[in-house]
Amino acid sequence: MKKLARHVGNIVMWVLTIGFAVVLIGNLWMMFQSTVQQSKAPSILGYSPLIVNTGSMAGDKADDFNAGDLVIIHKTKKTLNLKKGTIITFVDPHSESKALVTHRINRVVTHGEDHVYETKGDANNTSDKGVINPSQIVGVYQTHLKGFGSKLMFLQSPKGMLLFIVLPLILLFGSDHIMQAFKPKASKHESGVVTNSITD
Numbered sequence: 001m002k003k004l005a006r007h008v009g010n011i012v013m014w015v016l017t018i019g020f021a022v023v024l025i026g027n028l029w030m031m032f033q034s035t036v037q038q039s040k041a042p043s044i045l046g047y048s049p050l051i052v053n054t055g056s057m058a059g060d061k062a063d064d065f066n067a068g069d070l071v072i073i074h075k076t077k078k079t080l081n082l083k084k085g086t087i088i089t090f091v092d093p094h095s096e097s098k099a100l101v102t103h104r105i106n107r108v109v110t111h112g113e114d115h116v117y118e119t120k121g122d123a124n125n126t127s128d129k130g131v132i133n134p135s136q137i138v139g140v141y142q143t144h145l146k147g148f149g150s151k152l153m154f155l156q157s158p159k160g161m162l163l164f165i166v167l168p169l170i171l172l173f174g175s176d177h178i179m180q181a182f183k184p185k186a187s188k189h190e191s192g193v194v195t196n197s198i199t200d
Helices: 002-035 148-156 158-173 175-182
Strands: 047-051 070-074 087-091 100-111 114-120 137-145
Touching: 047 137, 047 148, 070 148, 087 114
Parallel strands: none
Antiparallel strands: 047 070, 070 137, 087 100, 087 137, 100 114
16 A cells, blocks of 8 residues: 555656646746747747737637736738738837737738738727738737736746746655655664674
8 A cells, every 4th residue: 555655656746747847948948038039929839828918808709818818829921811800919010129919800901912901909999000011920819828827927937936846846856855854763773683693
């Protein structure tokens, strides 16, 4: 029974360790792309998580999202024939900091063989200024995770990384040493084997 419990404990420890390692590597990769490569939308296999900062897309539609949610977009080059109603992420042409905006295509405008897009936030009363060219589109909306953006922001903070990544890893890898420290030490009489020599 003790062996089974120890075996199950080892499996749980390794599963948690792998889980923490994946979160840590993913977190570091996104931070690396955001800072070193100066990428506004760090991606993994073409998919990018974006934290929603405003409520411009709040509403009662299934694909509406709020501030604090996490939006997943797919970076694609197929942005020439997008339809009205598609949610896209694009570089705001009126922002000096090249901020990313995720809004719905409100109208498709055709100029000869080229298409440009008029966009609007579902919660906004007016459309965005100007139109968006396909070259300005970063990705297309796939899904969103409610409230997960706020959690990810905390996880990327020094306090969050310490509490939820570094500390659990230290506890996992140091659990054996901690258990050994609290085990009662055997006395010399218990640990040693005393023998008497027999002489004629």
